[in-house]
Amino acid sequence: MVQRISREEVAHVARLAQLALSEDELDSFTSQLAAVLDHAADLEALNVDDVEPSTHPFPLKNILRSDEPSEGFEIEEVLEVAPEVEEGQFRVPPILGESS
């Protein structure tokens, strides 16, 4: 059987998820992910012509709340979790991945 996912694809997905994987990890995740995809592929054997596409396991829709405000966080509470603070804002390193 053809491998369902390549090592390069796994490396790509890892990079998108900002994960640094070692060479060994790449190998083992490639085979693990391939196994997951194999399992999902079993579904292809089923005839699902009469089945409504589903995006959610529960048959619910239109769960809405009314547009009423309630108390949020105090600014001090919020900034406590910031790595660095300047002028009441979160200070972060220059944005990566942008080039001039």
Add this chain to the structure above:
Amino acid sequence: MVKILNSLDIKGWETVIGLEVHAELATKTKMFSSALNSFGGEPNSNTDPVSLGLPGSLPVLNEKAVELAIRVGLALNCQVQKSVFARKNYFYPDMPKAYQISQFDLPINKEGWLELPDGRRIGIERAHLEEDTGKITHIGGGGRIHEASYSLIDYNRSGVPLIEIVGAPELRGPDDARDYVSELRSILVTIGASDGKMEEGSLRVDCNVSVRRDGTEELGTRCEIKNINSLRSLGRAIEYEAKRQIEIIESGQEIEQQTRHWDEAEGRTHKLRSKEEAFDYRYFPEPDLVPVEPSEEWIKEIANSLPPLPRDRRHLLAEAIGVEPTETSLIVERDLDTFALQAISSNADKNRVLVHLENNLADGIGKLTPEAFASLTVMETNGELTATQTKRVLADLVESGGDPQGIAKSHGFESMDNSELEEIVERIISENSDDWLSYINGDETERKKKSGFFVGLIMKETSGQADGKIVNQILSAKAEN
């Protein structure tokens, strides 16, 4: 680096533009939580676990945001449909949970159109709901993204409900693009969906630009321009970008598909990223939210609550005046159509009504009411007031309101008896016989000059009560004899 020549000839080329407009919806609270949706507060003062993406927090959809999105869809002639939220995954500090909740393959509104003031219909591909991100300020490098030394983030905007309106690539130049955005803004404001303030970022425009040679059908490779903050920048950015692309193609190179950043100060676009570096968002259905399927009754109820749209108002007024809808766009844009309709239905002269609304109310209506405007223009139409007098009374009505008849009277504006006027004309002629001779014997230019001279004197003599048109009639009748 491509050097852009201002004189670059863009004849023989067509610019193709498609716009993606993000508008913040006018709700009290955020899209998925009850923190306040408000502009201009102290940084990070309107947050809660959901807008900060804290672990374990769960989104619950704001009913008002859905209602406003449906209003937008209906106003843009879209089909409102069952929709599903999706996660758009990316790492960027404006989005602390590392994904934005948006809609992907099942947007709440699809396939509509917007009519430009000139009557052309521009396709709307979709108008979907999504949450706004935090606001990043780049510090250092003159505030430019690519030279910043660090960034500051305010999460007040994180989770504010947005509608993203994706237009078809059917606009053909800077003027088209500006017309489209201002029409769209006026629709959004009219239906109460958004305050439409570009300067506060509640209306933001991303602009896809490509060029092709005149007469060709195939679309060129496009670039997407971000960071456009005003209608003026929109026009400038498109002009710059079209010239840049034409110059590249004419020098024998190819356009690379890119996202570019408009720099208002430099008046140019900078490359942000190429197609290869484009984000791979790995959309998938948002497991924390269930589908939204508005009932027929709800959609109907919303449709019935929509006020008349700018387009309907242009058409209604055009029909009342008997002109093309394009000729009424200025009046509707200034919100003066109720004034026009009331005056016309009171039998005021249509042309005079248009002249006053278009030329004499440029600084706003002040205390003028449609009723006062109607009775004033009727007085002018019936010859009770001259054009100059009407303008004067109109200015008073704008300034302090009141009754046009009373104001006219207080100025002593009463229509002048023609025989009385004739006497004054004769007296002025005899007092200025040399000028009168040049009026009679002069060529057309001379006669025009002298007619201005006489009308001026007579106006002075009558304190502006004489009708200039009638004075001219008397003058030329006397010259014939």
